[in-house]
Amino acid sequence: MSIMKSVTLCLATIVTTFIAAMPSIAQDAPNDAIDPTFVEYDVDATWPLRPEGISHTGGVAGIAVDADDNIWVLQRGDDPIQIYRPDGTFVRTWGKGMFIGPHQLRIDREGNVWVADFRAHVIQKFTPEGELLLTLGTREQSGEDESHFYRPTDMAITPAGDIFVTDGYGNRRVVHFDKTGKFIKTWGKYGTKPGEFVLPHSIVLDAKGRLFVADRNVGRIQVFEQSGKVLDVWSGFIMPWALTMTAEGDILVCGSSPHWWLRDGKYPEVKDQLLMQLTTEGKIKQLWTWPLGVRKSELAEGEELKPGETFGVHCIAEDSQGNIYIGDIYSERAQKLVPVKTRSAADKAALLGTK
Secondary structure (H helix, E strand, O other), rough: HHHHHHHHHHHHHHHHHHHHHHHHHHHHHHOOOOOOOEEEEEEEEEOOOOOOOOOOOOOOEEEEOOOOEEEEEOOOOOOEEEOOOOOOOEEEEEEOOOOOOEEEEEEEEOEEEEEEEEOOEEEEOOOOOEEEEEEEEEEEEEOOOOOOOOOOOEEEEOOOOOOEEEEEOOOOOEEEEEEOOOOEEEEEEEOOOOOOOOOOEEEOOOOOOEEEEHHHHHHHHEEEEOOEEEEEEOOOOOEEEEEEEEOOOEEEEEEEEEOOEEOOOOOOOOEEEEEEEOOOOEEEEEEEEEOOOOOEEEEEEEOOOOOEEEEEEEEEOOOOOEEEEEEEEOOOOOHHHEOOOOOOOHHHHHHHHOO
């Protein structure tokens, strides 16, 4: 046998052996992880179970979860505050006729409910049953002093009861009050330098007492001491519409990919909808994208909003089981996102080639 024929036969034998081994390799080393390294979310399309007669129109501006895992939904409609259980069960509603332009809802450590009403220019504190306890600002009067806001957007309440307000659409500042509502100080003005704001849209507080402000229309999150000293600026990865703290101390943020708020005479130039989990040092731990939906008002007759689609995601919260709740302005609904952390037994068996 010639050397050339011998080499050819040897190569053919090697290739045949490799091909024969491929199914075994595919079974032993599948192309998908048996145990995923990140969390996905499924939409619970049945949530919430809203009774007949309870309004479902108007943008969902705020959402929060209390210590008992009740989900509080703030909607710009006839029934502005609606409360549900994680399984979707309706609990109660209140607030009819009490708000002009509700913008955000928070629950403090004592269970009190705080509502930012940007069109009424006030921040209000209520009992869980809806009894008014405190009003900051002067109702239906705008201004920029110790007793007036100009379209405030959000509030953060410290364990000691101090209140920090993002003020907001008309003013570009953070205002600090003590637990009785006494004015302490204010900081910020219009601009893009650190410590300045284009639109301070959301604010949260971490376990160290640091304040995180979503400066939405310029696509950044600024970090402050309670004195107003700038600690850090995170920019260029999201247009942050709302922030919330998780039980583990991370930040959940909802919004969209960075874009100029106004370009070529059009705004907002929203291309997608994003959710992110960040550490309080600004590291992105995980990113989820959601389909961009449509305005509810633009649906054709008989057309339904699709589960999971959002447009103008405006608020975000998490319950003790890790479920995430989001609400959006333009699609006018709240949605429940259920975490998926492990594969089913059937999926694992399929990946491993077993039954």
